[in-house]
Every structure is written in C-alpha cells, then in structure tokens.
Amino acid sequence: MTDSEILAMMQKSPPQGHRALFDEYYSYVYAISVNILRGTGTPEDVEECVIDVFAAVIKKLGGSNGPVKPFIGTVAKHRAISMRRSLLAKAGKSVSIDSEEFGEFPSDERIDRNAENSAVTEQLLQKIRELGEPDSAIIIQKFFYERNAKEIGRMLGMKPATVRMRCARAVKKLRGLLGDLYREEQL
Amino acid sequence: MKDEKLFGHVTDEEAARIAEEYPTGDKKQRDRIFREIERRVETGSESGDEVRGVEAYRPRIWMKAVSAAAAFALVAGAVTGGGYLLYRNGGGSPGAEVGEPSSETETMDEEVLREETESAAETAGEEEQRRASEAAERDRMEEEAKHHAMEEIIAKIRARDYDAYDKINLKYSVTVNSGASTEHGTVKRDRLTNNESLIKYWSRTPEYYGDIDQEILDESGTTIEELAQSVTGNEMFMYKDMYICVYTDTGDPRPAQYEVMDRSECRFDDPNIFSSLYSEYLIENDLDAFDITDITEGMTFLGRDCTVLAMTSVYGDERYSGIPSEDGAPEAAPVRTPEAVEKENEMNGMTQELVLTVDNETGFILKAKLKVGDFYEEYNVEELRFNEDAEPPEDAEYIRGRIAECEPNNEITAAYDLSELEE
Numbered sequence: 001m002t003d004s005e006i007l008a009m010m011q012k013s014p015p016q017g018h019r020a021l022f023d024e025y026y027s028y029v030y031a032i033s034v035n036i037l038r039g040t041g042t043p044e045d046v047e048e049c050v051i052d053v054f055a056a057v058i059k060k061l062g063g064s065n066g067p068v069k070p071f072i073g074t075v076a077k078h079r080a081i082s083m084r085r086s087l088l089a090k091a092g093k094s095v096s097i098d099s100e101e102f103g104e105f106p107s108d109e110r111i112d113r114n115a116e117n118s119a120v121t122e123q124l125l126q127k128i129r130e131l132g133e134p135d136s137a138i139i140i141q142k143f144f145y146e147r148n149a150k151e152i153g154r155m156l157g158m159k160p161a162t163v164r165m166r167c168a169r170a171v172k173k174l175r176g177l178l179g180d181l182y183r184e185e186q187l
Numbered sequence: 188m189k190d191e192k193l194f195g196h197v198t199d200e201e202a203a204r205i206a207e208e209y210p211t212g213d214k215k216q217r218d219r220i221f222r223e224i225e226r227r228v229e230t231g232s233e234s235g236d237e238v239r240g241v242e243a244y245r246p247r248i249w250m251k252a253v254s255a256a257a258a259f260a261l262v263a264g265a266v267t268g269g270g271y272l273l274y275r276n277g278g279g280s281p282g283a284e285v286g287e288p289s290s291e292t293e294t295m296d297e298e299v300l301r302e303e304t305e306s307a308a309e310t311a312g313e314e315e316q317r318r319a320s321e322a323a324e325r326d327r328m329e330e331e332a333k334h335h336a337m338e339e340i341i342a343k344i345r346a347r348d349y350d351a352y353d354k355i356n357l358k359y360s361v362t363v364n365s366g367a368s369t370e371h372g373t374v375k376r377d378r379l380t381n382n383e384s385l386i387k388y389w390s391r392t393p394e395y396y397g398d399i400d401q402e403i404l405d406e407s408g409t410t411i412e413e414l415a416q417s418v419t420g421n422e423m424f425m426y427k428d429m430y431i432c433v434y435t436d437t438g439d440p441r442p443a444q445y446e447v448m449d450r451s452e453c454r455f456d457d458p459n460i461f462s463s464l465y466s467e468y469l470i471e472n473d474l475d476a477f478d479i480t481d482i483t484e485g486m487t488f489l490g491r492d493c494t495v496l497a498m499t500s501v502y503g504d505e506r507y508s509g510i511p512s513e514d515g516a517p518e519a520a521p522v523r524t525p526e527a528v529e530k531e532n533e534m535n536g537m538t539q540e541l542v543l544t545v546d547n548e549t550g551f552i553l554k555a556k557l558k559v560g561d562f563y564e565e566y567n568v569e570e571l572r573f574n575e576d577a578e579p580p581e582d583a584e585y586i587r588g589r590i591a592e593c594e595p596n597n598e599i600t601a602a603y604d605l606s607e608l609e610e
Contacts, residue, residue, distance in 0.1 A: 028206040031206035031211070035194075054224040124194075144194050144205055154451045155213045
C-alpha cells in the first residue's frame, strides 16, 4: 500500500487507516527502535517506544499528504533516543547527545568509521542471507530484533524448542561463513 | 553469542532494509500493540501516562441533556424575572396605582414616586435575574463536572490494564437468557510466568431446554428435568506454550475429555485470558453503541470504591449485543431458533438499558446488567484478588493429574507432546 493510499484511508476511515499505517511501518519502526535501544532497554521498552511513535504519528499525520517514511523514521529515531537517554539516566548513566551511540556525525572521521561499519554490516547481512530460510530469519529475529524463541516460533510457525535448536545450528554455521569478518571470540 | 557483538551500530538505512527483508512480530503481538496504540490515540495519552479526560469520546445523549438543561435554566431565569416585573407592574398589583397614571396631568411628586417605584422594581427584577443566572451557572457547572466524571470513568475502563498486576484472581458469574443459563467461573493469571487458567461451569433451568423436541429427548433417553440437573464445564489451562481444556458434563456417564493445542492457535487468551470475560466483550463490542444517561459516584462494591454508569442504546443499532457463545467465540452470534429470531425482531428498536459498576482503581467492570424489555443478562464479579493475595494458576502437577482422569478428544490431542508438563 502506498503512502497516499494510507493517508487517504486515514481520512476516510481512521481505524482502517491507522491499521494500514501500522501494518506498513511496524517492522520499520521496530527496527529503528530496537537498533537504538539495544543493550539499554528491555523488549517491553522497545514496544513502548513503538507504541509512542505510532500514537504520535497518527495524531500528527491527519491532513498531511507528504511521504510518510521519512517522517515516521525521524519520529521513531527521536523517540528511541529520548527513551534511551531516559533509561540510561534511570540506570545512573548519562550519555551526551553527541555520543557515537546515537549515530550522530560530529566529525569526518566518524563518517568514515560509520561507512566502514556499514560495509561490515552489509557483509554480515549477506552471510546471514546465505544461511537460507528459515535460519536467516531466526538469526535476524534473535540477534537484531532480540526476539525470544517463543516469539520467533509464533512468527515462523515453529515450536520454541525447534527455534532454539535451529538457532544454535545456524550460529555454528554462521561462524564458518563469517570467516575473518568476526573474530571467533566475538561469536 | 552475544547479540551486541553480532550487530554493532546499524544505520537507519540498514535497519530499514532489514525491516523490509525480515518483518517482525507475529499477528497476536501486532494486534496487541495496535490495540494499545488505538487506545492511546483515543484517550490522548502517551507513554503509559495516567489518562486524564477523553478527547474522542463524547456521550451523545448526555451532551444533548447538558445543552437542554442549560437552555432550560436560562429560559426559566428569563421567565422568572419577567414574571416578577409583570407582577410588579401589572394591574391589581402593588405597583398598579403607580404604573397607571390617574390623570393626564401628573404632579411632580407622582412622577418622582413612579420613577422610584419603577427603579425599585427594576432593581428587584435584576436581583431575581442574577439569582436565576447564578442558579443556571451552578447547574451548568454541576452538569459539566458530571460530564467530566463520565469521561474520566470511560477513560478508566478503556485504560484497564491486566498487566499492571503480577497475579490476578477473578471469580464471577454470568446469567444470560433472562436467568435460564448461568455460568460460574474463576480466572487466574500469573503475568510473570504467563500461565493462565479459566475454569467455568454452566447450569441451566428447564426453561432453557424448553425448545427441544420431545422426539429428540426420547431418542437421547433423557428429559428436560434431567438436562437441567446437569452441569457442564470447561477447564482451560494456558500453560507455557500449550492450551489444555478439560470438558466435563455431569449428565454424561463417560469420562471427561481433554483437548490440547498449541497456545499460539488459541484465541481465548488473546491478549490474555481476561479477554474471555463477559465484561471484556461488552467493552470491546457494545460500549460505543451506548450513551451515558447518568452517573453515580462514591459507590462501594466488593469493598472497593466504584462508579455506577447508567447507559442506553437502541436494540438492533449495534451488530450484536450479548454474551459470547459457550464455545468462547466472541465474534459469533449464537444460533437462534425461529422463536428467538422472532423475539429479536420484536426487540428491534427497543431501548436497551445497561448499568455498569466500575472499579475506580482498576477500571475493571465489576457488575453489568443489560436489559431489553423483559430480557436480561447479568455479570457479577464475586471476588477479585491481586498479587500476593492471589493464587497462581494451576501448576503442571495439577494439570497432569486432571488430564490423567480424562480421555483425549481426538488423535491430535492423543499424540500431542506433553513434555512441557514434565519440565
């Protein structure tokens, strides 16, 4: 469904429009949120962030007709950063807005480093793809989205025990595929 | 493997690409999150903040009542003031002799006297008008406060959160078909283990079976009285990844049967076991169709502070009003006999009355009575316990013992791997 169709539906029938928006962008918002909150928040915090993002976006999108993705992406990023800051503050840590963790680019050097990181991420994703389905999906759900075996099982129609077993095997296989991309002790 | 070491910093573009290639979230989870989003959009709350007021919800009848009351108060004020002036200035009134000139030539004294009297009458009229206006303002403020209280309590109902408690036990009864069928049930939930149970039993009066043909009864070798003495039950256990249900019928001499399926395929606990309650069905399906006509605060039920809402709607305006069928499928309207359909047609257009008793702390509906003509349904919470006061749902040992007394209801159940009950 295109952004225009979603926006038109939101005008005509708000509940259906909201659902269409949610279905189209849920994974995107979740991915941005979990990416920023990784290592700081719980899965519940990520969900809370996703809920906040959609609630805010739905309230602000009424009547607009521009592209949705950049807007929703920006809201998601800002909300996740704000939540991360708040979680770190609660945990007694403080992180500057200029921190590397927030993906800001205060210098050229950082851009270079991110470009390098980006290349590594692309290679990693390529190796994960080579695992084939459903193992690649299991690895991404487990290590990128931080889903547990039960949740992954529900998504992929498998028993949690099967997910755990396949995941362990896929990790072993991935070690081999990654070669020198990651050091052995990192996996 | 540590996840943060597999995925370090991923750019937004990469995250977007991963999301596109590998969508996340199963339907149940997505539905639950979406419901929460809709709730927050509706109530205008964010980040789980306490809900204050409702932007979207506007009880229609009540709004009309508020406007009408305010208009009436203003008209009454005007009439009262006008009447007083009329009285003061009318024939035969104390002011008559001064209102009506006695001769064409008025003395200076008479003129002065008349002006003073008129001035006094006007002052008195203004005073009366002021009082009426103040009374109208008081009424308006009272109505506004009432209106606000209604919005608050509806927001509380909408914001009810079973996840706010580690453990909940809720014992209830539901009477439908004007008392012909009664369900007694107990819900237990442990949020930490995510185990849940709902054990419910139905009993019915002979009137409930009144439509069964004698021929069918003869073939089955039973009577309406015998049927009315039997009690049927569903003992539903959501344990780890399994849904286990024991079906009992005291009128059936055979052993009870049990069924097992993957919990993800079970809809009774979506998003949790409380979704099977009559009160939840009312909230999800009927509440929007009703207009609030009155509110009573400061009530006590089960020792808890409650608010009572009186509501009405026109029967037939909503798609279906009533309890879910006994197999637990909330969206399915019950199968009806031609007599029932006729009765329903009779009820179309009639006013439905719904009285809700709402717990002020939790927003849970503790009592509901739905009435259309002589037909009624009633829901009562009989006990509500939280956290350390509540019992955990039945454990694996209990469930194992329970199904050991029963027979599997089909081959799939018989072959189901019950090892989770051994862990």
